[in-house]
Amino acid sequence: MPQKRRSQSWTELKQAGNECFRAGQYGEAANLYSQSIQLLEKSGQKNKEDLGILYSNRAASYLKDGNCSECIKDCTTSLELVPFGFKALLRRASAYEALERYRQAYVDYKTVLQIDWNVPAAHDGVNRMTKTLTDIDGPSWREKLPPIPTVPMSVKESLAKAASSAPSPQQNSVIDNKKKGIYLYRTERSQHTSLQHLIFNCIILAPGPEAAKKAKALKEEGNVFVKKGEHKKAMEKYTQSLAQDPTEVTTYTNRALCYLSLKMYKEAISDCDEALRLDSANIKAFYRRAQANKELKNKKSAIEDLNSVLKIDPNNTVAQKLLQEVQKMK
Numbered sequence: 001m002p003q004k005r006r007s008q009s010w011t012e013l014k015q016a017g018n019e020c021f022r023a024g025q026y027g028e029a030a031n032l033y034s035q036s037i038q039l040l041e042k043s044g045q046k047n048k049e050d051l052g053i054l055y056s057n058r059a060a061s062y063l064k065d066g067n068c069s070e071c072i073k074d075c076t077t078s079l080e081l082v083p084f085g086f087k088a089l090l091r092r093a094s095a096y097e098a099l100e101r102y103r104q105a106y107v108d109y110k111t112v113l114q115i116d117w118n119v120p121a122a123h124d125g126v127n128r129m130t131k132t133l134t135d136i137d138g139p140s141w142r143e144k145l146p147p148i149p150t151v152p153m154s155v156k157e158s159l160a161k162a163a164s165s166a167p168s169p170q171q172n173s174v175i176d177n178k179k180k181g182i183y184l185y186r187t188e189r190s191q192h193t194s195l196q197h198l199i200f201n202c203i204i205l206a207p208g209p210e211a212a213k214k215a216k217a218l219k220e221e222g223n224v225f226v227k228k229g230e231h232k233k234a235m236e237k238y239t240q241s242l243a244q245d246p247t248e249v250t251t252y253t254n255r256a257l258c259y260l261s262l263k264m265y266k267e268a269i270s271d272c273d274e275a276l277r278l279d280s281a282n283i284k285a286f287y288r289r290a291q292a293n294k295e296l297k298n299k300k301s302a303i304e305d306l307n308s309v310l311k312i313d314p315n316n317t318v319a320q321k322l323l324q325e326v327q328k329m330k
Helices: 010-022 026-043 048-064 068-081 086-098 102-115 120-144 153-165 177-190 196-203 209-227 231-244 249-261 265-278 283-295 299-312 317-327
Strands: none
Touching: 010 026, 010 048, 026 048, 048 068, 048 086, 048 231, 068 086, 086 102, 086 120, 086 231, 102 120, 102 153, 120 265, 209 231, 209 249, 231 249, 249 265, 249 283, 265 283, 283 299, 283 317, 299 317
16 A cells, blocks of 8 residues: 655745755746645744745745746835844846836835945936936935835844844755855855845845846846847846856856946946956956946056956957046046
């Protein structure tokens, strides 16, 4: 007589969902998180924190799959269970941005910065939303924003304490050497920014086949917009591509080009920084960062970047010409 298969617990279903997410199987991950949520809710344990994590995890799956509306719903539910949940706020902000709900995205990015000021993704998001909303609504764009909630000090202290006591994330066997470089950088940085490591498993995991395919398609759409001179649309496509695969160097340098055209120089520098962390000898990243530094009157930094280009490629006439221009700056 065949042995009856033991039903899985909610924790086992959650773990299975995590494994599918790491493998890029986002639809199956969402399904497993849904089963886990149902089991936990039926158990009557009323564990808000565990439920909040499950809804946030399912939201991440929806976001990766491009289902931004469901991502927002799950993030909102997660935030009702665990107010000011760090991951849920970032994920909802990304989904709002993808749906062009820029005011709501701005509010969530700003709320994250109340929790921890040292979150590059939130700073970048605020900068993008500020630029976009200024273009849409003009100088008075802030008057049209929804209220930005104030994060209580008790919440900040509780989150900081939880972050500082959490175990260090373990390297996953699917992370390639390039990804390990990001992992080590993020781990080192997290020692100085208390909540930074809370977004590790959104950042460090190698993209699965589906995500890589979507990232490539979105990047190619961005390239088409660049050729047409539509840099804002191209920037949005590159941003969506990086949400699927944050390890593709050329997507960062391509988006940096768009930022330069849009006169978003600090954002261009940020993307070049990220590209150089992935590829320390990337000529385009050095050159575009030099261009941004030139516009920001950062003469010394621009010269350093151009010298780096010429060290790699001594016959780069474009870099030679820009170096001469920068050296004449006062």
